[in-house]
Amino acid sequence: MSTADAMRLLLLSSLWGLSFIFMRVAVPEFGPVPLVLLRMGIGALLLVPLLMSLHYLRLIWQHKGPLLLLGIINHVLPFSLLALATTRLEAGFTSLLNATTPIFTALLGAAFFATPVQRQQYVGLALALLGVYVLSANRLDFALGGDGWFIVAVLGATFCYGIASNYSKTRLGHLPSRVLAAGSSAMSALVLLIPGLLLWPSEPVSPLAWGNALALAALSTTLAFLLYFGLLASAGATATSTVTFLVPVSALMWGYLLLDETLSLQVVVGMVITLLGTAIATRLLRFKPRGALAPPHPPHK
Numbered sequence: 001m002s003t004a005d006a007m008r009l010l011l012l013s014s015l016w017g018l019s020f021i022f023m024r025v026a027v028p029e030f031g032p033v034p035l036v037l038l039r040m041g042i043g044a045l046l047l048v049p050l051l052m053s054l055h056y057l058r059l060i061w062q063h064k065g066p067l068l069l070l071g072i073i074n075h076v077l078p079f080s081l082l083a084l085a086t087t088r089l090e091a092g093f094t095s096l097l098n099a100t101t102p103i104f105t106a107l108l109g110a111a112f113f114a115t116p117v118q119r120q121q122y123v124g125l126a127l128a129l130l131g132v133y134v135l136s137a138n139r140l141d142f143a144l145g146g147d148g149w150f151i152v153a154v155l156g157a158t159f160c161y162g163i164a165s166n167y168s169k170t171r172l173g174h175l176p177s178r179v180l181a182a183g184s185s186a187m188s189a190l191v192l193l194i195p196g197l198l199l200w201p202s203e204p205v206s207p208l209a210w211g212n213a214l215a216l217a218a219l220s221t222t223l224a225f226l227l228y229f230g231l232l233a234s235a236g237a238t239a240t241s242t243v244t245f246l247v248p249v250s251a252l253m254w255g256y257l258l259l260d261e262t263l264s265l266q267v268v269v270g271m272v273i274t275l276l277g278t279a280i281a282t283r284l285l286r287f288k289p290r291g292a293l294a295p296p297h298p299p300h301k
Contacts, residue, residue: 002234005231005234008227008230008231009231009243009246010246011227012224012227012228012231012243013243013246013247013249013250014250014254015219015220015223015224015227016220016224016243016247016250016251017095017246017247017248017249017250017251017252017253017254018215018219018220018250018251018254019216019220019221019224020082020086020091020092020094020095020098020251020254020255021091021212021251021254021255021258021259022212022213022215022216022220023035023082023083023086023091023212023216024086024090024091024094024255024259025208025209025212025259026209026210026212026213026216027083027084027086027087028087028209029201029203029205029206029209030201030205030209030213031199031200031201032080032081032083032084032087033080033083033192033195033196033199034196034197034199034200034201035083035213035216036075036076036079036080036083036188036192036196037189037192037193037195037196037197038196038213038214038216038217039079039213039216039217039221040071040075040076040079040185040188040189040192040217040221041189041192041193041217042214042217042218042221042222043185043189043217043218043221043222043225044182044185044186044188044189046217046218046222047178047181047182047185047186047222047225048182048186050178050181050182051178051179051182056176056178056179056182059175059176059179059183060179060182060183060186063172063175063179063183064183064187066171066172067172067179067180067183067184067187068187068191069167070164070167070168070172070180070184070187071183071184071185071186071187071188071191072187072188072191073160073163073164073167074160074161074164074168074184075184075185075188076188076191076192077156077157077160078156078157078158078160078161078164079157081153081154081156081157081160082094082098082153082154082157084150084153085150085151085153085154085157087150088147088150089147089150089151089154090255090259090261091251091254091255091259091261092248092251092252092254092255092256092261092263092267093135093267094154094251095247095248095250095251095252096135096248096251096252096267096270096271096274097132097135097136097151097154097155097158098154098157098158098247098248099244099245099247099248099274099275099278100128100129100132100155100158100274100278101158101161101162101165101244102128102244102278102281102282103125103128103129103158103162103277103278103281104158104159104161104162104163105161105162105165105166106121106125106162106281106282107125107162108159108162108163108166109162109165109166112166113166113169113170115166118283120280120283120286121280121281121283123277123280124276124277124278124279124280124281124282124285125277125281126277127273127276127277127280127281128273128274128276128277128278128280128281129277130273130277131270131271131272131273131274131275131276131277132155132270132274134266134269134270134273134274135266135267135270135271135274136151136270138266139151168180177229178229180229181225181226181229185221185225228243231243244278244282245275245278245279248271248275249271252267252271
């Protein structure tokens with residue numbers, strides 16, 4: 001990986017780590033669905049200049065159905081679930097759970113998309129799930145006021161990402177990255193338009209919440225998408241997938257610096273186990289040099 005790509009990778013991980021901070025600050029005033037509407041609507045508008053060609057517009061029209069489905073499973077559902085989770089869970093903790101996306105990508109790929117999984121990858125998957133248990137075991141309280149359902153919401157988001165990664169790879173892999181990014185974002189905004197407006201907050205939203213919502217859309221969505229697809233093109237999928245491990249570290253750092261979130265020993269141990277298992281599952285860490293599976297796409301934040 002070149003120095004320029006390494007810098008872009010660090011910037012991407014920082015932007016996606018900050019997305020959890022932006023959501024945690026903005027969602028209490030906007031609500032999950034209106035915030036995601038802003039995120040995808042503004043993101044789609046900022047991505048429109050990439051489509052100033054009849055060729056790209058024709059591709060979006062020809063694939064409007066698959067792009068709509070991709071927008072729902074890769075943006076609408078997971079972003080809304082993550083926004084809901086941040087009303088209760090710390091930004092760093094949420095990002096660590098979200099880092100399990102490759103687990104669901106691999107499991108769903110093996111179950112429904114004929115993607116082979118090697119024995120050592122099963123070891124990695126089991127280890128990553130153990131890490132999730134270490135992280136959340138004492139917080140799986142499903143009584144009123146507990147964290148259990150919010151943890152399930154994050155895992156539901158990662159499940160959606162797992163479906164979306166396999167679906168886009170097998171069904172939409174022939175489309176240019178700008179068509180995937182802009183087309184799915186625009187479809188997501190259309191899906192969210194009516195529910196987002198119906199659930200729009202009745203009380204005035206503070207400038208702080210507006211600033212975080214706009215930053216979420218412009219920085220952690222539009223700019224992050226451009227960096228991500230650019231890295232895929234220049235550095236390849238394997239190198240780009242390392243962002244999976246940098247995002248939670250970034251979110252934990254920003255949460256500590258900006259929101260005074262604490263780093264407990266349980267969180268640190270759970271993070272190490274989860275990320276180690278994910279590294280094995282995605283074959284970034286190998287027990288032996290032979291093998292053929294490419295790592296799944298990392299999650300979009």
